[in-house]
Structure formats: C-alpha cells, structure tokens
Amino acid sequence: MTETERRTAKTGAANIARQRRFWNRRAASWDHGAWTNPGLVQVVDRVVAEAAPSPGAVAVDIGCGSGQLTLKLAPLVGSVTGVDVSSAMIELLADNARNAGATNVTGRAVPVEHLDLAPASIDLVVSNYVLHHLRDEDKAAVVAKAASWLRPGGRLVIGDMMFGRGSESRDREIIGSKVRLMLRRGPAGWWRIAKNASRYLLRFQERPVSMSAWVAMFRAAGLVEVEAIPVVNEAAVVRGTKPGSS
Numbered sequence: 001m002t003e004t005e006r007r008t009a010k011t012g013a014a015n016i017a018r019q020r021r022f023w024n025r026r027a028a029s030w031d032h033g034a035w036t037n038p039g040l041v042q043v044v045d046r047v048v049a050e051a052a053p054s055p056g057a058v059a060v061d062i063g064c065g066s067g068q069l070t071l072k073l074a075p076l077v078g079s080v081t082g083v084d085v086s087s088a089m090i091e092l093l094a095d096n097a098r099n100a101g102a103t104n105v106t107g108r109a110v111p112v113e114h115l116d117l118a119p120a121s122i123d124l125v126v127s128n129y130v131l132h133h134l135r136d137e138d139k140a141a142v143v144a145k146a147a148s149w150l151r152p153g154g155r156l157v158i159g160d161m162m163f164g165r166g167s168e169s170r171d172r173e174i175i176g177s178k179v180r181l182m183l184r185r186g187p188a189g190w191w192r193i194a195k196n197a198s199r200y201l202l203r204f205q206e207r208p209v210s211m212s213a214w215v216a217m218f219r220a221a222g223l224v225e226v227e228a229i230p231v232v233n234e235a236a237v238v239r240g241t242k243p244g245s246s
C-alpha cells in the first residue's frame with residue numbers, strides 16, 4: 001500500500017466512525033421528526049416513483065435510517081434490505097417494520113463502503129439523504145458497486161441534497177436562498193451561517209455535490225437513461241438503469 005492509499009484508507013475509516021457516532025446519537029430524534037418532515041417526505045415519494053417498483057423485486061435501501069424509504073417501498077416489492085452504518089437506526093427500523101406489519105424487511109448495520117452483494121442480484125438500489133455524508137471518491141465507488149449489483153433493467157435511484165460550491169447557477173440560487181433565510185433570523189442565523197459554511201465548505205459532515213456530478217458518476221458506472229430531477233429546495237433525485245433487458 002502506498003502512503004497516499006494508506007492516508008485515503010485512514011480518512012475513509014475516520015469518516016465511517018464519525019457517521020456511526022453522529023447517527024447513533026441522533027437516531028431517536030431523526031425517527032421522531034423525519035416521518036412528518038414535508039420536504040423529506042416529498043423526496044422519499046419521488047425516489048419511490050422513479051424506482052418504479054414491481055411486486056417480487058429485490059430492493060436495497062442504502063442509509064435506511066429508521067425506515068422512511070424502506071417502509072414505503074416494502075409493500076410494493078418482494079423484499080427490501082435496509083443498510084445503515086448506525087446500529088441504533090437498524091434497531092429502530094426493526095421496531096418500525098414490526099409495528100407496520102412489514103415482514104419482508106431485513107436490516108443490516110454495516111457502512112455502505114463495506115457492503116458486498118452478489119453481482120446482478122438486485123432489482124432496485126435506492127437511497128435518500130445519505131450519500132452527501134460520504135467523501136466524493138466513496139460516492140463514486142458506491143455508485144459503481146450499486147451498478148454491479150443490479151440485474152439488467154434494474155434501477156439505481158438516489159435522492160439527496162444536490163448542489164455544488166457555486167459553479168452552477170442552481171448552486172448559487174440554493175446557497176443564496178439559504179443565506180437569506182438565515183440572515184432573517186438575526187444573530188442565531190448568523191451563527192448558523194458560520195456553522196453551515198464550515199460544514200459545507202470545509203466538507204466535514206456534509207459534502208453535497210451537484211446534480212451534474214451525480215449524472216456523471218451514474219454514466220461512468222455504465223448506467224443508461226440517466227435523469228436528474230430537482231424536487232424541492234436543494235433536494236433532487238437521480239435515476240439510472242442497468243443496460244440489458246430484464
């Protein structure tokens with residue numbers, strides 16, 4: 001292993017550990033608020049619509065949290081595996097699946113960077129509001145792995161905050177509207193601007209990239225019929241299909 005590879009592996013492991021700590025602490029409050037957050041619900045619904053699920057389909061939800069997307073998909077497919085770095089989230093997923101009477105849901109507490117599935121074994125890989133937490137090289141690696149797991153005709157659908165650091169006009173509109181909103185809140189808002197600037201610009205916790213960057217990753221992974229759809233505020237959905245007939 002070269003020094004660069006060693007350093008890359010170390011920062012990757014550090015990011016996984018940071019996400020695990022952060023989301024184990026926040027699991028209960030996410031579960032409390034996410035189900036009724038109107039923006040989030042809109043994105044989840046759009047991911048499900050773009051996935052075009054069919055009865056009998058085998059689905060995987062990356063970064064499933066406590067089941068916001070997994071449990072919407074469950075009645076529409078044969079089975080769905082929710083994967084999350086946080087074991088607290090996976091425990092909540094199991095509780096929520098039981099309460100919903102969903103018997104085709106399985107949870108796995110594993111970081112997506114370490115997830116290994118058989119090639120051409122999955123019909124749908126979906127994810128919502130997760131991958132902006134990954135380093136850019138890990139985002140591309142996950143898209144490539146997901147493409148390899150898909151059967152011909154299978155779909156990868158990712159919903160997430162999608163904006164870059166200002167090189168595209170959509171980025172500038174999103175950043176501008178966030179700053180204006182926070183400025184209206186007075187000193188508390190100024191504090192949030194400073195906090196978000198460090199989160200987004202220094203890319204510690206949040207590392208969103210633009211819709212066009214996602215489209216490029218999907219195409220580089222060999223997916224076709226790739227489309228990016230803005231949904232609400234900074235949220236968008238990108239969909240692609242594994243070539244070949246199903």
Ligand SMILES: C[S@@+](CC[C@H](N)C(=O)[O-])C[C@H]1O[C@@H](n2cnc3c(N)ncnc32)[C@H](O)[C@@H]1O
Pocket residue numbers: 016019023024030034040044062063064065066067068069083084085086089110111112113127128129130133134
């Ligand atoms: C903002 S929550 C979204 C949860 C859910 N998908 C939803 O739509 O409400 C982000 C989720 O991503 C998970 N996550 C973060 N990094 C991850 C990683 N490297 N591998 C798997 N899950 C990860 C977190 O534990 C958390 O549950």
